[in-house]
Amino acid sequence: MKALMGLLLLFVSGTVLAGDAIYTGFFSNKALDGYDTVAYFTEGKPVKGDSAYITEYKGADWYFSSKQNRELFVKNPDKYTPQYGGFCAWAVAAKNDRAPGDPLQWTIVKDSDNTPKLYLNYDKKIKQRWEQDISGFITMGDKNWPALLVN
Structure with missing residues (x-):
């Protein structure tokens, strides 16, 4: 029964996240x-x-x-709204997917217009990956995010 409930929660959770x-x-x-x-x-x-x-x-x-x-x-x-709606910036960029963003794993990055933007990551380990190529991940994330909004 627990396995069935877990699968149901996983299915419903993915559906709820899609397009938010x-x-x-x-x-x-x-x-x-x-x-x-x-x-x-x-x-x-x-x-x-x-x-x-x-x-x-x-x-x-x-x-x-x-x-x-x-x-x-x-x-x-x-x-002030975090980029990618507060979803994990690394997941949006590297995986073209959504993952929860942790408000304690954050970065503010100035864009090309010198405007500060807030990015969240899933956890400390993922934030370390994000920090290895922030500008590259932002480029990919900006490309991926619009399609993730409608799916």
């Missing part, structure tokens, strides 16, 4: 597992959001550590 623009996990609607996406840019570290400061964007609930951070996000959500 923002990674929220299987049993939650929280983007970045409730971490404040603006804080990565303003404080240079992950900061847990507070349930008093929430907004909805692209079907996900975004939590913030302050009213000011929530207002910054609402004014320009694309500036």
Whole structure:
């Protein structure tokens, strides 16, 4: 029975992930597992959001550590939304697939316009792979991501 439930969960989970623009996990609607996406840019570290400061964007609930951070996000959500919707950047690039992004395994990279972008990775080991060729993985990820949005 456990094996059957595991297979069912795997099938349903893959179906739920297909086409989602923002990674929220299987049993939650929280983007970045409730971490404040603006804080990565303003404080240079992950900061847990507070349930008093929430907004909805692209079907996900975004939590913030302050009213000011929530207002910054609402004014320009694309500036603060993690690339590839918070899915693992390495998986999107190297495997042309989706995997959960861990808000504690993150990198901010400036693009060609000197605009900082937030990328998440699955875990510490995958982040180390990502760090071996960040610019190459971003090039591949940017190419792969649009098709992953519709599949």
